[in-house]
Amino acid sequence: MGNTDIFEAMAHGYDTPERIRIAKIASDAIREFIEDGQRKIAIDFGCGTGLVGLNLIDAFSSIVFVDTSRNMLDRIDRKTADANIRHARTLCLDLETGLASDLRADYIFMAQVLLHIKEVEPVLTRLFEVLNPGGHLLIVDFDKNDNVKSDLVHPGFDQDDLIGLMTKIGYRDAASKNIYTGSKIFMNQDATMFIADARK
DSSP states (O other): OOOOOHHHGGGGOOHHHHHHHHHHHHHHHHHOOOOSGGGEEEETHHHHHHHGGGGGGGGEEEEEESSSOOHHHHHHHHHHHHOOOEEEEEEEOOOTTOTTTTOEEEEEEEEEGGOOOSHHHHHHHHHHEEEEEEEEEEEEEEBTTTOOSSSSOOOBOHHHHHHHHHHHHHHEEEEEEEEEEEEETTTTTEEEEEEEEEEO
C-alpha cells in the first residue's frame, strides 16, 4: 500500500488523542452495519495500529488486522497481548502487489485507507475476491476536497463515483452516507467523512 515507509516511521507515536477520537467515529459508523457478527470473520484492512478494529473486537468471532507496515502490526500485537485478546491476528500484506489465497472474510472494513491507495480499482477488486458470498465491504473515507493538494494521497472521493466503481466491479446494494464533518481533519483542511457499504 502507498506510503508504507511513512507509516513505519509513524507507528510508535501514531495513537494521538485526535486519531483515537476519529477512529471512534469511524468504528461507531461501521458497527451500525454489522449483523450477526459473533458468527462472522472480519478484516481490518489498512489497520494501522488497530484503532478502529480494536473498538470492534467484541463484534466479531475473529478479526484479522491487515497492513503493509510491520511496525504498525507490532503495536497491535502488543495491544492484543496486553488485553489477552485471543480472537485477533495480524497479517503483513500488500494487496496492491499480491493476494493471500487463503484469506477470506464476511466483513472487510477500511477507515481512511483508500485515499492512500494509488490504483483503487485493482485493490477493491481483490477485496471483492476475499469476501465470502453475502459479505460486506465498508469504507470510511473523506469526501472529495479540492483544497487538498498532495502527491501522497487522493483528495478524497466523490461518493457517487465510488459507488459506481464498486457496482462495476460486482458489488451490489452499494450506498453511502455522510457521518461527520470536522475542522482540519484531512491534510489540515476542514472535511466531511462518509461511510460506503456494499455486498458481494
